[in-house]
């Protein structure tokens with residue numbers, strides 16, 4: 274993720290912010306520019322927090338498009354679950370992110386709005402990375418074949434259990450995953466070192482992009498060499514995985530236990546892991562993180578470029594190893610579990626390099 278600043282007072286702000294904590298101006302994300310900018314009500318003087326809630330149009334004061342007119346996404350102005358802006362000339366009520374969500378949870382249940390907000394926050398973070406890689410998905414209602422839709426569903430008494438997953442361009446997320454207590458319980462049950470909402474979005478997007486970037490393309494042979502034959506029966510493979518558990522030496526081949534269940538899942542887990550590295554390295558680069566260890570045998574770190582402009586996969590990985598040691602050390606100091614509880618074996622690195630090669634081709638306009 275990049276770093277963002279209030280255009281009015283220059284204070285650092287977050288991707289998720291809706292107001293500048295310092296000067297009170299409205300903040301909104303402009304997906305076309307991939308920036309959080311400050312906005313002033315149109316035909317009015319800037320006013321303090323709350324007083325401008327009724328304004329319909331907002332002028333950007335970002336230097337790139339200063340004076341340009343915008344509206345808030347309806348889910349921003351009405352529902353408080355979004356912070357993206359829409360060009361005033363665009364007729365859509367919803368922003369580029371919210372248009373991808375076709376089913377939202379029932380808002381008759383109070384708690385669901387909180388869960389929905391967390392889901393949309395994680396989804397927007399995924400989308401930011403996808404846009405950076407020029408992998409902007411088209412909403413399914415606009416392209417029924419190649420489009421993408423998100424359905425946020427809830428378990429109901431006596432109904433079938435909602436399974437988080439992907440099928441033909443529809444990503445379903447069980448909204449209970451947005452509840453940290455539920456997620457932690459599932460994490461323990463599945464014996465996973467790590468389970469996050471953002472990780473779910475990244476994983477499921479991997480299945481979607483498999484269909485876009487690998488299946489039926491010239492990349493399938495190279496895919497099979499690394500990940501195996503994806504035509505083996507999926508349901509049987511998964512059942513076998515749950516019945517027998519993973520091989521004791523799973524981490525010599527796979528990035529996670531679940532990746533060993535089927536080549537599709539291996540791909541989705543590897544894809545998710547790559548996006549996890551990519552976003553974290555982009556953040557470290559944007560924040561100017563450097564490591565200058567006292568002990569000269571320890572690895573120094575200067576991130577010379579944003580990961581989208583990295584010279585090579587090897588450079589990314591070298592930066593990543595140095596960074597994750599520090600991430601884990603910092604977390605241990607504040608009494609939290611390791612933020613990066615993974616080890617990457619040589620076959621896993623080969624798979625990550627394959628993902629890197631493909632997304633770099635997309636990011637630099639060489640085919641997707």
Ligand SMILES: [Zn+2]
Nearest residue numbers: 279282293296
């Ligand atoms: Zn400000």
Ligand SMILES: [Zn+2]
Nearest residue numbers: 346355368371
């Ligand atoms: Zn929105």
Ligand SMILES: [Zn+2]
Nearest residue numbers: 476480538541
């Ligand atoms: Zn999956």
